[in-house]
Amino acid sequence: MYNVVIDSEKCIGCGLCKNDCVAYDIDIENKKAVYKGNNCIFCGHCEAICPQNAIKLEGFEDTVEDFDKQVILDPKEYMDAIKTRRTIRQFKQDKEVPQEIVDMILEAGRLAPTGSNAQRTRYIVLRDKLDACEKVAVKYFRNLLGLGMIFAPKLKDLRNVIDPKFFFKGAKLAIVIIGKDQVSASLAAQNMATMAEANGLGVLFSGYFSGVSNLSPKERRMLKMKLSEKVATTLVIGYPKVKYKRTAHRKPLKVTNM
Ligand SMILES: Cc1cc2nc3c(=O)[nH]c(=O)nc-3n(C[C@H](O)[C@H](O)[C@H](O)COP(=O)(O)O)c2cc1C
Incomplete structure (x- = not known):
């Protein structure tokens, strides 16, 4: 149903996709990424990380969005x-x-x-x-x-x-x-x-x-x-009918440092 397609023209063999693949499903052969298709969970990391936009996941209904910087909360x-x-x-x-x-x-x-x-x-x-x-x-x-x-x-x-x-x-x-x-x-x-x-x-x-x-x-x-x-x-x-004026108690942390 889903597939990973690598455009070898665009691929520069940087290995970022291979290194980020949880399923060890990408190899670098002759300086090009090659999808093996054995254990892929279609997490989309290879497509998301590729600097050349050389990898596409097929079969999904939605589209991926480009961004320059991850949004981090304050x-x-x-x-x-x-x-x-x-x-x-x-x-x-x-x-x-x-x-x-x-x-x-x-x-x-x-x-x-x-x-x-x-x-x-x-x-x-x-x-x-x-x-x-x-x-x-x-x-x-x-x-x-x-x-x-x-x-x-x-x-x-x-x-x-x-x-x-x-x-x-x-x-x-x-x-x-x-x-x-x-x-x-x-x-x-x-x-x-x-x-x-x-x-x-x-x-x-x-x-x-x-x-x-x-x-x-x-x-x-x-x-x-x-x-x-x-x-x-x-x-x-x-929509809440109430507003709170102060925080609530919590028990102390139970942490084991090892
Ligand atoms: C899994 C879960 C189930 C809960 N079920 C109820 C519930 O059925 N009725 C209720 O009034 N509050 C429920 N609560 C709210 C807890 O009572 C509340 O999170 C806890 O008392 C701490 O208060 P706080 O969320 O305002 O910090 C539930 C909370 C969680 C996480």
Whole structure:
């Protein structure tokens, strides 16, 4: 389906592509790069690094973009963004997230790294079915707690206070992230959350909704999930109704230097 094509006229045999190839799938022969095509994961590094623009990956729908300099975030600004971010649990109920911003958030997920470049993460954008999915989740969750399941030990006495907006907190948008590889899906989720926040939105990673979506057959049917699929995480996204005045505590670092 995909292929790597090297233009030997343009190639100067510098070896940058060979040295950056995770699959050891490029050799230099007679001062020219040669693609072997044995183990390639189509990560695109050879195309991205080539100073002569001599390498093309074929079969992808998107196009690569040229740039002169990698964009690096200002460390102080980035640390301040990390410190002052909070999980949002109260959203404005009258303000929809514009589609252009939803598209940007999804694009931030698509561009995240994935193990073996497998890109198996997929996304369910919940808007129209949001309320219906929340209703099913609330009912399922109340039943679980009623049965004394250990699913949410800290909430077991709260069965009766679990309100109809328990999962989505009044937000009008949630993105369910599905992927077998938890690390890859979580990295996509973090990219997406950061992009949402860069657009003035607040984000809640809903472990509870993800849990219910993995357990409840009815919820799974509503989400049109395949039997083999697993929700890695769910981002609840909306305009925050609250502003925070100070940072939150964290436990000390646990670091082993060796
Ligand atoms: C994987 C994950 C699942 C979470 N699930 C929920 C949830 O279901 N409901 C909720 O209110 N907060 C949830 N949170 C938010 C955490 O409670 C929150 O990150 C933590 O208390 C620290 O607060 P902060 O994000 O404002 O720094 C979740 C966070 C993560 C990372």
